[in-house]
Each structure stands twice: as C-alpha cells, then as structure tokens.
Amino acid sequence: MTLELRHITKQFPGVLANDDVNLTVAEGEIVALLGENGAGKTTLMNILYGLYTPTSGEVLVDGEPLTLGSPAEAIDAGIGMVHQHFMLVPVFTVSENVILGDEPTREAGWLDMKRARKRVKEISSQYNLDVDPNAMTEDLPVGIQQRVEIIKVLERQARFVIFDEPTSVLTPMEVEGFFDIVRGLKADGKGIVFISHKLGEALELADRIVIMRRGKTVAEVLPSEVDEEKLAELMVGRPVELTVKKEEAQPGEVVLSVSNLIALDDRNQRAVNGVSLDVRAGEIVGIAGVQGNGQTELVEAITGLRQSLGGSITLAGKDITTDSPRAIHKQDVAHVPEDRQKSGLVLPFTVTENIVLDSYYENPISRGVQMHWDEAEERAERLVEEYDVRTPSTDTLVANLSGGNQQKVIVAREFDRDVTLVIASQPTRGIDVGSIEYIHSRIVEERDSGSAVLIVSSELDEIMALSDRIVVMYEGEVAGEFDGSASTTDVGLAMLGSSDTEAAAGTGGP
Ligand SMILES: Nc1ncnc2c1ncn2[C@@H]1O[C@H](COP(=O)(O)OP(=O)(O)O)[C@@H](O)[C@H]1O
Numbered sequence: 001m002t003l004e005l006r007h008i009t010k011q012f013p014g015v016l017a018n019d020d021v022n023l024t025v026a027e028g029e030i031v032a033l034l035g036e037n038g039a040g041k042t043t044l045m046n047i048l049y050g051l052y053t054p055t056s057g058e059v060l061v062d063g064e065p066l067t068l069g070s071p072a073e074a075i076d077a078g079i080g081m082v083h084q085h086f087m088l089v090p091v092f093t094v095s096e097n098v099i100l101g102d103e104p105t106r107e108a109g110w111l112d113m114k115r116a117r118k119r120v121k122e123i124s125s126q127y128n129l130d131v132d133p134n135a136m137t138e139d140l141p142v143g144i145q146q147r148v149e150i151i152k153v154l155e156r157q158a159r160f161v162i163f164d165e166p167t168s169v170l171t172p173m174e175v176e177g178f179f180d181i182v183r184g185l186k187a188d189g190k191g192i193v194f195i196s197h198k199l200g201e202a203l204e205l206a207d208r209i210v211i212m213r214r215g216k217t218v219a220e221v222l223p224s225e226v227d228e229e230k231l232a233e234l235m236v237g238r239p240v241e242l243t244v245k246k247e248e249a250q251p252g253e254v255v256l257s258v259s260n261l262i263a264l265d266d267r268n269q270r271a272v273n274g275v276s277l278d279v280r281a282g283e284i285v286g287i288a289g290v291q292g293n294g295q296t297e298l299v300e301a302i303t304g305l306r307q308s309l310g311g312s313i314t315l316a317g318k319d320i321t322t323d324s325p326r327a328i329h330k331q332d333v334a335h336v337p338e339d340r341q342k343s344g345l346v347l348p349f350t351v352t353e354n355i356v357l358d359s360y361y362e363n364p365i366s367r368g369v370q371m372h373w374d375e376a377e378e379r380a381e382r383l384v385e386e387y388d389v390r391t392p393s394t395d396t397l398v399a400n401l402s403g404g405n406q407q408k409v410i411v412a413r414e415f416d417r418d419v420t421l422v423i424a425s426q427p428t429r430g431i432d433v434g435s436i437e438y439i440h441s442r443i444v445e446e447r448d449s450g451s452a453v454l455i456v457s458s459e460l461d462e463i464m465a466l467s468d469r470i471v472v473m474y475e476g477e478v479a480g481e482f483d484g485s486a487s488t489t490d491v492g493l494a495m496l497g498s499s500d501t502e503a504a505a506g507t508g509g510p
C-alpha cells in the first residue's frame with residue numbers, strides 16, 4: 001500500500017506554494033516532512049486531503065489516482081488528517097466529536113450514541129490513547145484533544161495519517177507520549193506523514209526525512225545520515241547557527257524592579273504570589289518554568305495588562321504599578337506577547353497597519369486629524385527589509401503570513417525605537433530555525449545596546465541559550481535563581497519545585 005504525490009504544483013495569487021513536488025509514503029512507514037514556515041507543507045497536505053485543488057499534478061493511492069479537491073474521496077481512500085488547529089466542537093463530548101460528520105445511525109435515522117461511545121473506547125484502548133468518551137471536549141488539555149482528533153481519523157479507517165505540526169502544542173512530556181502513539185500506529189501498518197520544523201523530532205521519529213524549501217522538495221535523507229546542523233542547512237538553504245553567540249553581559253543600573261508582586265489569574269486564584277526580581281540594563285534575565293506557574297500573569301502585571309493585588313513594580317526608579325499598558329509602552333518598553341495572534345497582531349490588518357499599530361496616533365503618522373499613510377508605508381517597507389519579513393508586500397494581511405514572519409512583524413514594531421526594557425514571552429514558539437536564529441540575535445543586540453531584557457519561555461533550551469541570569473518560577477513563586485552557566489539539570493529540578501536549590505533573593509517578603 002502506498003500513497004503517492006506526483007508533480008504537485010499549487011499557485012496562489014502571487015505565491016507558488018508547491019512547485020513540482022513528489023512524495024511517497026508506504027504502509028508502516030513514518031515520513032517526516034520538514035521545512036521552514038511557509039515552505040509549503042500545509043498546502044501540500046491540504047491538496048492530499050482534498051481541501052485544495054492543485055494547479056497541476058496528481059495523488060495516487062495504490063496506483064489509483066484520486067479526484068482531487070474532494071475530502072470525502074480522500075477519506076474513502078483511507079487518508080486521515082490531524083490539522084494544526086484542531087477542528088473539534090468545544091461543547092460536544094468526545095464521542096459526539098468523533099462521530100461528527102460520520103454519524104452511525106439506527107433504523108429511522110436515530111443517532112446511535114451508544115455505538116459511538118463503544119467505538120471510541122475500543123480505539124482508545126487499542127492504541128493506548130486513554131481517552132474518556134464521555135468527557136466534555138473543552139475541559140480536556142490540548143494533548144488529549146489531539147488524541148480525540150486521532151480517534152476521529154482512526155474511526156474513519158484511515159490507512160494513512162497526516163499530522164500537521166502536531167507537537168507545536170505539546171509539552172516535552174506530552175511529545176514523548178505522542179511519539180509512542182505514532183509508533184503504535186506504524187506498528188499497526190499505518191503510513192504516517194509527520195510535519196514538523198523541529199530537527200530533533202524528525203531525527204527521533206522518522207524512518208525517512210523529506211525536506212521542503214520554498215515550495216520544492218530539496219532533499220530526502222535517512223536520520224542515520226544526518227545531524228541537526230545538516231538538516232538545518234538543508235531547510236534554510238545556508239548554514240545556521242544553532243547556538244546563540246554572545247559576549248559576557250555588562251550589567252548596569254537596575255531598570256525593572258519587581259517587589260513582592262501579587263496578582264490573580266482569570267479564576268481569581270493567586271497566580272503570582274510574592275515575586276521579586278530585578279533586571280539590569282545590559283543583561284538578559286530568563287524566567288524558566290513549566291507553563292502555568294504564574295509567568296503569564298507576571299508579564300501581564302508588568303506590562304499593565306493585569307492589575308496587581310499587592311507589591312510594586314518600578315521602571316528606572318519610577319513606580320509603574322498602576323500605569324496603563326499604553327503609558328508603560330510609552331516609557332520605552334517593548335513587549336513581544338506570548339500569543340502573537342491574540343494580542344500581538346490584528347490578523348485581518350495589513351503588514352503596514354500592524355507595524356504602526358502602537359504609533360498610528362503619534363507624529364509623524366498622525367498629524368492633527370490627518371493620517372499620513374505614506375509615512376506608515378515607508379516605515380513598513382523599511383522594517384520588512386531590515387527584519388527580513390517574508391511577505392509578498394506590505395499590503396498583505398498578516399493573517400496570510402507564516403508564524404515566523406508574523407513574529408518578525410511584532411519584533412520589528414517593538415524593537416524599532418529606543419527601548420530601555422524588552423519583555424519577550426515565548427519569543428520563538430512555533431517558529432522555524434531560521435527565524436529563531438534571527439530573533440535570538442536581535443534580542444542579544446538589544447541587550448548589547450544597553451536595554452534590560454526579560455525573557456519568558458517554557459522551552460528550557462531557549463532560556464539556557466539566551467539568559468545571563470535565570471529565575472525559575474514554580475506555583476507563583478520564585479523557586480530558584482541561577483547564573484547563566486548553571487546546569488540544565490539544576491534549573492530543570494527547580495522547575496519541578498524541588499526545594500533543594502538556592503532560594504532567590506527577596507522571595508520571603510516583609
Ligand atoms: N490560502 C492561501 N492563499 C494564498 N497564499 C497562501 C494560502 N495558503 C498558504 N499560502 C502561502 O503559501 C505558502 C506556503 O504556505 P504553507 O503551505 O502554509 O507553508 P507551511 O505549512 O510549510 O508553513 C506561504 O507563502 C503562504 O503564505
């Protein structure tokens with residue numbers, strides 16, 4: 001049994017997303033499709049799944065061509081897809097979601113929920129998915145929702161399963177569990193396409209790695225023949241620096257000082273419980289921690305997006321505890337928010353509009369009651385060039401850019417002025433190595449030009465690579481403080497709340 005894509009080309013207005021692509025997947029084989037954001041991976045898989053009609057080319061299952069542009073036929077041919085953004089209905093139970101669109105009926109068209117639940121149970125136990133058929137979908141962690149999508153695909157008898165960036169929403173532990181599931185599918189004879197931009201994952205999981213760059217498949221390799229450096233080079237088209245290059249920090253005056261800060265989360269629980277920390281000019285302080293230990297709320301409190309309940313925040317000696325987000329922004333604070341699509345960008349706006357999002361009301365773009373779009377346009381053109389934003393034009397909607405390029409739009413907007421403090425949350429989440437290298441080097445440049453930099457990341461590797469000092473948060477408190485040369489193991493232990501680490505300065509409070 002094989003699935004084969006032959007000479008697939010897809011032309012979007014202005015973008016050749018797929019350019020004569022060939023790919024085969026056999027049963028019991030895991031093929032990793034590796035490529036930077038925007039390389040054309042999702043487009044290719046959407047063609048395979050019948051969501052897009054290709055400009056030319058064909059898809060064959062066991063040598064039989066499919067009518068392209070018909071998901072129903074793709075499903076009939078045994079092709080299943082787990083999308084990058086899940087397509088589940090939050091207020092449905094697991095079983096309801098699984099049978100949605102493929103409802104088993106009893107006589108007279110009655111829905112057979114009992115049979116649906118039984119099927120979910122069977123599939124769940126066959127592949128060790130551990131999913132409760134009666135659970136309400138919205139209550140489930142993302143990792144489990146993903147398994148619901150997998151059950152949905154298996155329930156439709158898929159012989160080939162496509163996963164589009166499945167690990168980008170998972171924690172390191174969940175990734176291991178996910179890999180076990182995929183290996184189980186392989187053992188059962190399924191052919192797998194695993195889309196990723198993470199080099200280590202492709203090396204670990206795949207039998208074969210196909211690399212796409214700018215719409216073309218540029219290489220096909222075996223994991224045993226390559227290492228991460230080689231893969232990165234094939235992906236980006238030039239050698240990539242996988243480690244961050246920086247000199248010893250030269251810390252100056254304290255710029256940001258947080259003292260005994262208390263803040264609640266959206267459920268009114270104390271998410272930040274007496275946190276104190278300083279960030280000096282010319283240093284990068286990294287906040288490490290498993291997601292959900294108060295980091296998000298801490299950053300929101302510092303940037304004025306969340307009210308604090310106690311404690312104080314000063315910026316260059318001035319109390320900003322109760323300042324508005326705009327007032328804080330105006331005091332030369334750059335903020336790269338955690339969720340670029342929710343709070344960093346306005347997706348249905350153009351690149352230009354997003355670039356001036358925080359300055360449209362100021363001179364020179366706004367003078368009196370007049371908007372000067374030519375000024376905005378000029379700034380956007382300059383930043384697109386300077387920050388290497390890959391976009392057809394500055395009039396393109398940011399919704400149509402890849403994640404890495406969306407992130408560069410935010411970084412460009414935030415860094416293109418004299419800032420004293422940079423706060424960057426998950427600065428490289430879900431983006432490709434080329435963009436990661438670029439954004440990391442811009443962050444180090446900010447430090448070297450004298451800014452104080454606070455980084456929050458749930459990727460420990462990123463914290464270790466960038467930080468001059470590391471603060472670990474656990475359950476709303478500072479659980480440890482380390483210098484940049486600390487071992488990953490020590491920091492990792494503190495992230496789990498191990499009390500065996502040196503206590504941080506000033507966490508005790510008055
Ligand atoms: N519906 C669309 N209309 C126009 N351009 C698109 C559309 N979908 C994707 N593109 C463009 O096609 C290219 C490939 O995108 P995509 O397949 O999503 O890449 P990947 O999944 O590798 O990140 C990108 O330049 C993207 O902006």
Ligand SMILES: [Mg+2]
Pocket residue numbers: 041042043084164165
């Ligand atoms: Mg994609």
